[in-house]
Amino acid sequence: MRNLKLIIVREYLARVRNKTFMIMTFVSPIIMVGMVVLIAYLSNLNSDDNKVVAVYDENSTFFEEFSSDENISYLDFSEMSKEAAMDTVEQRDYYGLLYFPRSNDYQYLAEHTEFFANKAPGISFISDIESKISSVLTVKELQKRGVDPNAISEAKKKVNLQIENFSGEETSKLSNYVKMFFGGAAGYLLMMFIIIYGNMVMRSVIEEKTNRIIEIIISSVKPLQLMIGKILGTSFAGITQFVIWIVFGGILLFVITSIFGIDVYQSSPVNAQLDAGSQDEIRKLLVDIVNLPLAKIICCFLIYFIGGYFLYSSVYAAIGAAVDNETDTQQFMFPIIIPLMLGIYVGFFSVIDNPHGLVSTIFSYIPLTSPVVMLMRIPFGVAWWEILISMLILIGTIFLLIWVAAKIYRVGILMYGKKPTYKELYRWLKY
Amino acid sequence: MQNLLVAKNVSKNYGDFKALNKLSIEIPKQSIFGILGPNGAGKTTFIRIVNQITMPDEGEIFLDGEPLKQEHIQYIGYLPEERGLYKSMKVGEQVLYLAQLKGLSKKEATKRLKYWFEKLEIGDWWDKKIQELSKGMAQKIQFIVTVLHEPKLLIFDEPFSGFDPVNANLIRDEILNLRDQGATILFSTHRMESVEELCDYMALIHKSNKLLDGKVSEIKKQFKSNTYQVGIEVAQEEVFLQLLKEKFEVEPTFFHSIHQDLQLNIKIEPHFSQNDLLSFLMSHGKINHFVEVIPSVNDIFIKTIQSHA
DSSP states (O other): OHHHHHHHHHHHHHHHHOHHHHHHHHHHHHHHHHHHHHHHHHHHHHHHOOEEEEEEETTSOSGGGOOOOSSEEEEEOTTSOHHHHHHHHHHTTOSEEEEEOSOSOHHHHHHHOEEEOSSOOOHHHHHHHHHHHHHHHHHHHHHHTTOOHHHHHHHOOOOOOOEEOTTSOEEOTTHHHHHHHHHHHHHHHHHHHHHHHHHHHHHHHHHHHHTTOHHHHHTTSOHHHHHHHHHHHHHHHHHHHHHHHHHHHHHHHHHHHHHHTOOGGGGOHHHHHHHHSOHHHHHHHHHHHHHSOHHHHHHHHHHHHHHHHHHHHHHHHHHHHHOSSGGGGGGGSHHHHHHHHHHHHIIIIIIHHOTTSHHHHHHTTSTTTHHHHHHHHGGGOOOHHHHHHHHHHHHHHHHHHHHHHHHHHHHHTTOOSSOOOHHHHHHHTTO | OOEEEEEEEEEEEETTEEEEEEEEEEEETTOEEEEEOOTTSSHHHHHHHHTTSSOOSEEEEEETTEEOOGGGGGGEEEEOSSOOOOTTSBHHHHHHHHHHHTTOOHHHHHHHHHHHHHHTTOGGGTTOBGGGSOHHHHHHHHHHHHHTTOOSEEEEESTTSSSOHHHHHHHHHHHHHHHHTTOEEEEEESOHHHHHHHOSEEEEEETTEEEEEEEHHHHHHHHOOSEEEEEEEOSOHHHHHHHHHHHSEEEEOOOOOSSOOEEEEEEOOTTSOHHHHHHHHHTTSEEEEEEEOOOOHHHHHHHHHHHHO
């Protein structure tokens, strides 16, 4: 135990004192916050852009229906000749010219109204204009047929389905977004952690091998001890880095947004929905968050996070031991990257679509994908026994994989020169 | 004399490859024991087994009478053939870390390290990183790491390969010094001169088998061929040679001499003594040089391996 502690401390210090590590720790939050601020700034900039659209209506009946708003200003050019209108638009560099041909057949107009522009207009602009024209034409058509458009709009019923669980609590429809956010964030965080710090474990194994210090170390400690110390020391360094990222990044974001007065939260989809929703919706959402099995989520998050990290980093350590330099690691990366990617994709497509479907369920049992997939499923409510089975499979696999990795590690760290094949790795298990 | 390290029938296989085949060795206390053998003979495998880096498939090893166990690592100092240090770690910190892994307390390790730094006059290296040191300097640190915990058994795998001549000398002197202070030294090499120079005992391993072992002086006695190197001045060389060849096996040889003499290697049959040869020679000429030919370790090595081929 004393040696394990020594190894953990050394590995931790070696990681933390590394220059690249220090730079990454403090520069990453700056870059991230910079990106967020930049995106917020750019989207503000974009929406400020006012488009001027000229309307040329040969019937002189539609212009009054087009009221300018903050995005688009409409000018009435119907007084000019069509050619003059087009020239003016081009000269003044307006966004475009909307042209209604002479006709009182609204169906004809619906098909033959034209928009002239030098630059192809954006998709959202086109659909905006289309729906505007469509509603104008519909109202006119209704009036023509002697129907009161107000009666129609009054007759329309907007449905807002109230979702309740069987114990009678009302839930917000937004709660799925919240669950998705919780699960997705947890799964994604785990994947990032595994890739970043698993790689670090691997590099540190390779470093010991190329420095040729490994034989001196393992004449003092057991290879398994060294491997576990390495994994733990690196993970503590990782946690340190994550905490600094969150704290430093949070402070930075707060300071910058308050200095520049940028509303970063404006563009998030949940908020947009919230604006539309009523007070009642917000209340329900809060109830939902409180009602999320938070204790369960946190508990499972810790277990799957630690389990998943141990599972993968032992594989990383074995890969590091099997090769002499980092370029040789590529061929062994597949067993790590494929299940991780699979976990994330299954999580983002299958779980969100149907959290308790067959695919999601199976992948939340398979040990290589279960940490990611199960973490995403849990906010949607997973039975205890399901979690238990999945965890037992995971823990069993961890022990098996650490055993295999330790075997490869033990043999690999003393092998120099040639790049081993999978077949040779298998043979090492029997040494 | 009591033995510090005893190996009994130690075998190790890597898949189908037999790295060691029933090796038995006894290493007496306070001796310098050389394991000889060509590359790939199994020397490093044996050393790794003693260091508990690899486990033997069969056989037992005893250190100081006890079966080898994990706690014994603190009594063993190991300088592997493939050696190095953490490049980006500071010298002092690194040596302390490695010494603590060997069971020393941080305080004790610091004290001893200061002593060694003074002894080798490298006090100002404490806060330097290994990558700032020259190779020779790093080798000195490496040596300190090996001996700092004052092990009973010191194991050097090819200690002279990779060391520059100055450091090689330093190591040779320290090896003798440590032996005199009570340590037992096991070293493996394929360089015969170093065995000649240093070892009290030796074992010869070839293709995973031990071919011979024992005290170096006794092995030499065993391998001597009753051959004498002679420098003699005679009047009629051809007549003399003819007479000589009737009684003994004769081969020409060469050594440095200030005389114009006939230089010969003369082998005598067991039923003659060297006095018989001497009296024969005396009756024919003036003897300038008469010495027994003692086989070098190199000769023994080659001869043994050839006889087993």
